[in-house]
Amino acid sequence: MKRTTIASEITGKVWKIEAAAGSKLAEDDPIVILESMKMEIPVSAPIDCTVVEILVAEGDTVAEGQAVAVIEG
Amino acid sequence: MPYEKTLEELAARRAAALAMGSPKRLAERREAGILNARERLALLFDPGSFEEAGLLAQSVRPEMAGRTPADGVVSGFGRIDGRLAGANAADFTTYGSSSAETHGKKQGFVRAACEKNGLPLVYLNECAGGRIPDIMGAAGIGRAGEGGRYTRRRSSPVLAAVLGLTYGGGAFACINADLVVMRKGSVLAVSSQMTTSVAIGEEADPQDLGGWRLHSETTGFVDAVVDTDAEAIAWIKRALSYLPDHANAATPVQADHADGDAAALLDLVPETRAKTYDIRKAIAAIADAGSVLAIKDRFAKAAVTAFARIKGRAVGIVATNPMFKGGALDPDACDKIASFIVLCDSFNLPLVFLADTPGFLVGLESERRRLPGKIMNFMAALELASVPKIALVLRKSFGQAYLNMGAGRSDTTAAWAGAEISFMDPAVAVNIVYAVKREDDPARFEDLAKEVAKGTSAYDLAAPFMAHAVIDPRETRDYLARHLDIFSRRLTGAIGDHRLADWPPAF
Numbered sequence: 109m110k111r112t113t114i115a116s117e118i119t120g121k122v123w124k125i126e127a128a129a130g131s132k133l134a135e136d137d138p139i140v141i142l143e144s145m146k147m148e149i150p151v152s153a154p155i156d157c158t159v160v161e162i163l164v165a166e167g168d169t170v171a172e173g174q175a176v177a178v179i180e181g
Numbered sequence: 182m183p184y185e186k187t188l189e190e191l192a193a194r195r196a197a198a199l200a201m202g203s204p205k206r207l208a209e210r211r212e213a214g215i216l217n218a219r220e221r222l223a224l225l226f227d228p229g230s231f232e233e234a235g236l237l238a239q240s241v242r243p244e245m246a247g248r249t250p251a252d253g254v255v256s257g258f259g260r261i262d263g264r265l266a267g268a269n270a271a272d273f274t275t276y277g278s279s280s281a282e283t284h285g286k287k288q289g290f291v292r293a294a295c296e297k298n299g300l301p302l303v304y305l306n307e308c309a310g311g312r313i314p315d316i317m318g319a320a321g322i323g324r325a326g327e328g329g330r331y332t333r334r335r336s337s338p339v340l341a342a343v344l345g346l347t348y349g350g351g352a353f354a355c356i357n358a359d360l361v362v363m364r365k366g367s368v369l370a371v372s373s374q375m376t377t378s379v380a381i382g383e384e385a386d387p388q389d390l391g392g393w394r395l396h397s398e399t400t401g402f403v404d405a406v407v408d409t410d411a412e413a414i415a416w417i418k419r420a421l422s423y424l425p426d427h428a429n430a431a432t433p434v435q436a437d438h439a440d441g442d443a444a445a446l447l448d449l450v451p452e453t454r455a456k457t458y459d460i461r462k463a464i465a466a467i468a469d470a471g472s473v474l475a476i477k478d479r480f481a482k483a484a485v486t487a488f489a490r491i492k493g494r495a496v497g498i499v500a501t502n503p504m505f506k507g508g509a510l511d512p513d514a515c516d517k518i519a520s521f522i523v524l525c526d527s528f529n530l531p532l533v534f535l536a537d538t539p540g541f542l543v544g545l546e547s548e549r550r551r552l553p554g555k556i557m558n559f560m561a562a563l564e565l566a567s568v569p570k571i572a573l574v575l576r577k578s579f580g581q582a583y584l585n586m587g588a589g590r591s592d593t594t595a596a597w598a599g600a601e602i603s604f605m606d607p608a609v610a611v612n613i614v615y616a617v618k619r620e621d622d623p624a625r626f627e628d629l630a631k632e633v634a635k636g637t638s639a640y641d642l643a644a645p646f647m648a649h650a651v652i653d654p655r656e657t658r659d660y661l662a663r664h665l666d667i668f669s670r671r672l673t674g675a676i677g678d679h680r681l682a683d684w685p686p687a688f
Contacts, residue, residue, distance in 0.1 A: 117505065117506055118506045118507070118509070118542070119544050119545075119546065144506075144507060144509075145506075145507045145509040145539035145540065145542065145606075146455060146507075146539055146606045146608050146609060147455055147457060147503065147507030147508070147509070147539055148455050148456060148457060148507075149457060149506065149507045150457065171546075172544075172546050
């Protein structure tokens with residue numbers, strides 16, 4: 109099992125957190141949803157994995173490349 | 182028998198050259214599942230069609246003469262699915278297919294013949310770099326600059342496969358190609374980690390220096406990534422099937438084609454424009470089934486560039502993908518699209534623009550990475566392109582991105598019913614123009630949003646004849662097929678002006 113940090117690909121605001129520590133996700137399942145450019149932009153699991161930690165809260169501003177979660181899988 | 186000794190010598194010389202470099206190296210490759218130069222060419226060319234140039238060539242250095250079969254590159258001509266083409270295949274078992282005088286002359290011979298006769302050219306590359314000592318000294322580097330090896334005129338398609346360690350001249354040949362496929366495990370870089378380590382004291386993993394992830398995701402130099410040599414060659418053959426033999430030939434139209442599934446678009450594309458989806462699925466539904474070949478699929482993913490067929494006609498598709506960055510175009514996306522426009526325009530492929538974008542991706546990072554310049558390069562390529570262009574707005578297209586995605590500057594412009602078009606997203610405009618945020622005053626925000634959203638529908642674009650049609654999404658495929666028929670003929674028989682043929686190789 110390898111730990112991986114998941115980063116936001118875009119600057120924006122955290123609109124919704126869709127998973128919590130311990131959540132089991134399939135590839136492409138959303139972890140958090142950002143609001144940017146007036147779009148709902150999911151940050152998704154790149155592989156089937158378990159969420160280790162969510163690093164942001166709803167309403168936070170995140171920058172491009174900023175870590176939003178740690179997964180294991 | 183007359184000529185007996187003469188013919189024996191010819192046979193012996195041919196056999197020695199066909200044996201390539203050391204048997205040990207050939208065996209190592211076989212064990213690693215990596216093909217040698219001649220096996221690769223056998224996959225590329227139709228059986229029995231290979232006509233070799235320079236089988237008996239060798240190094241100009243007398244002491245190397247017996248040890249440099251074909252001087253490390255197998256060159257010549259053959260047929261790819263019936264079409265004549267040239268190829269240079271690196272023989273890495275002969276001094277790492279390093280660049281040297283005869284080696285370069287052979288490649289130049291095939292390249293010049295392809296340019297002069299309008300034949301596609303394929304590089305199957307590996308290259309240890311410049312051969313030492315040949316390239317050393319003033320005359321060594323001077324010789325390397327002779328000939329036209331760096332000229333890129335996009336007169337006939339050049340396709341390259343990176344199939345191993347590819348440095349120096351071998352890497353530059355790939356950069357100068359129109360399309361590049363890379364086998365995983367290969368490296369494309371100016372110089373190896375050994376040179377890097379000595380030159381600047383930096384230790385680097387070869388994959389970090391020039392591996393498939395770097396080139397498919399960060400530099401965008403590589404158009405596709407595959408796992409095996411055979412897949413790389415299959416990719417080259419497939420990519421070539423969308424292109425004409427040369428710039429003065431029309432793009433092939435296939436008589437037989439599979440149907441698309443445009444009816445599925447209502448389900449594939451969410452009606453709510455803030456919702457994301459993968460536009461690649463929509464493209465697959467619009468095009469002939471199984472006909473889409475993504476170009477640079479892992480790079481700048483907010484933009485999609487792909488070859489496809491619509492009712493048998495090869496086209497280049499440029500789209501924004503809401504799945505990534507909301508479909509907002511960043512500086513890399515601009516480069517990706519501009520280079521694709523250059524490619525399509527050079528080889529007479531009509532361009533279809535599918536816009537579903539909130540605009541260009543604004544912000545610090547984009548401005549630092551030269552977004553305004555990138556937008557204008559993209560626009561310059563669009564404006565100079567003379568191939569047929571069709572612009573279609575799916576759900577929304579705002580601001581400068583609306584213009585860059587071809588609307589109003591194509592042969593024809595259309596929009597899906599329900600599309601929104603404006604200078605900026607109405608919700609952003611309320612914030613900026615009236616300084617009202619939804620969370621502060623929801624009622625006033627909604628009133629103002631309604632006001633600002635007036636005049637932003639597809640019908641508001643159709644009324645002044647700025648959109649020439651407003652269509653049901655399910656009509657997309659037929660609409661495109663019919664309008665490609667109308668706008669593809671030209672007085673030149675579908676041959677473009679090629680004003681982008683001298684565009685820089687990489688930018």
